[in-house]
Amino acid sequence: MPNTLVDIVTRYTDAQPAQSPVETPVPGLTFLRSDHRKHPSHLIFKPALCVVAQGAKRSTFGGQRFDYKAGQALVVSVETPALSRVVKASPTEPYLGVIVEFDLTVMREVMESIEAPPRPVSSVQHGVFVTHFQGNMADCVLRLVRLIDTPKAIPMIAPMIMRELCYWLLTGPHGSEVAGLVLANGHAERVIRAIHALREQFSEPVRIEDLAAIAQLSPSAFHRQFKALTSMTPLQYQKQLRLLEARHLMVSGAANAESAAYQVGYESPTQFSREYSRMFGAPPRRDVATLPATAA
Template sequence: MPDTLAHLVKRYTDAQPGQGPFDTPVPGLTFLRSDHRKHPSHLVFKPALCVVVQGAKWTTFGGKRFDYKAGQALVVSVETPALSRVVKASPSEPYLGVIVEFDLTVMREVMEGLEAPPLPTVNVQHGVFVTHFQGNMADCVHRLVRLIDTPQAIPVIAPMIMRELCYWLLSGPHGSEVAGLVLANGHAERVIRAIHALRDQFAEAVRIEDLAAIARMSPSAFHRQFKALTSMTPLQYQKQLRLLEARHLMVSGAANAESAAYQVGYESPSQFSREYSRMFGAPPRRDVATLPPAAA
């Protein structure tokens, strides 16, 4: 069919410059494309539905790996650093992906309107899961993508489709996970509040006791719940945020290695270089020299 999702994404990305990600006129809708298998890349995932339209990839959050392929989607419920790699792609059949970012306000409104809303999970579980991309959820994404051809309809129709997508996620087999994590109820809400504080102040020294106080938990309980949700400790989470921001500063030309280290909170450039090399596989200057400006 000429209007399959793969055809629509490929047609749009064919017309765009660069390597992506590709923004679209529809708010919160982004396309991914790769004509070749890629080396693992570090990035920060935001709460979103990450659909594989064609090809396959894996993503690792902390020590937990998720494999997903065409016909599947990764649901990310909490902002988390990750390592991701496209493992199936070729010039004749490129990897194609669609990202739909969640609007948590809309998600809450939809849940409040449900006659029988899902019971949110009480205990913190991992904020990521893989689900089948089919049925009503797939239909919503397909219609969102088709809106690109009628830009005048986007402000009116896109919000309605987004609300419908929220409905199918909340009423589907993972509804309790979506309610408990995306909507941040119970323990998850308090841990996510601490995650936001850590994200906003990642360049500052962090004390587990302070984060635990934000989450209204004991330090040991907070540490355990944080790791359950993100698959990493608070210090590992902070370190990844710092190194990703330092890389961004250097690739964009806003700082050299030494000044980037200080800007993201390191007091020792040598420690920064060691930890950077451990995460990215090469010292800062050598790593940045291999990256295109788009990597920023």
């Protein structure tokens, strides 16, 4: 039986009634599939390795655009809103993707156990980059995916493969960038803590001074490093979180446009509608009417 990454993802998604993304029995492992090129969609990327097995994709984080295709992977080290689209797919050769979510605690443990760990870069780098998907890293992902066929082995083997994957990322060509994002006392890690605080309280008014204090930086340095990491300002980041959550509330039927606006922190429904239209290309009611419930 064929056992390549494309073969396994195709076989598994063929057998699933659910639309993409498709969850697997392996914790943190998700498959993506699209038989057609897609319009851009707004979503929140979590820290993960986003592998393209077949086809091609484009993701935009703030002002930074990343194109990646079969044989490449997008590495996301910080939870960030983005605009993403499938740019190469067809019914005969669908877009196939594999998402492996990172556990930054495990990443940190692996780094601490490396005899000569990578030296983190001195300044905060962008939390997203594209890398070639080959060699040991590709072997790890293939073995992780193959575990789907031996579910009893998943609890024992999957954590070991995940640790190995972290090792190859940390000792690979982008090891210094990854190291800067997992060190408990690094600038990037402190900025990430502030991002988590913003994420948890996105409906509240944001004060740069408070976020900077969490990151142990001056407001100007924090603003600069936040933008370096996410390609957007804290206010832009918060706005995207608010609008994505409002869209989720409306699509799921939990709120109408006005109540969703207030729930995510807007004081003016008019301002909400204006900014929603700018981000999604249509006013809230019209946009939500075109979306399936699965978009929630």
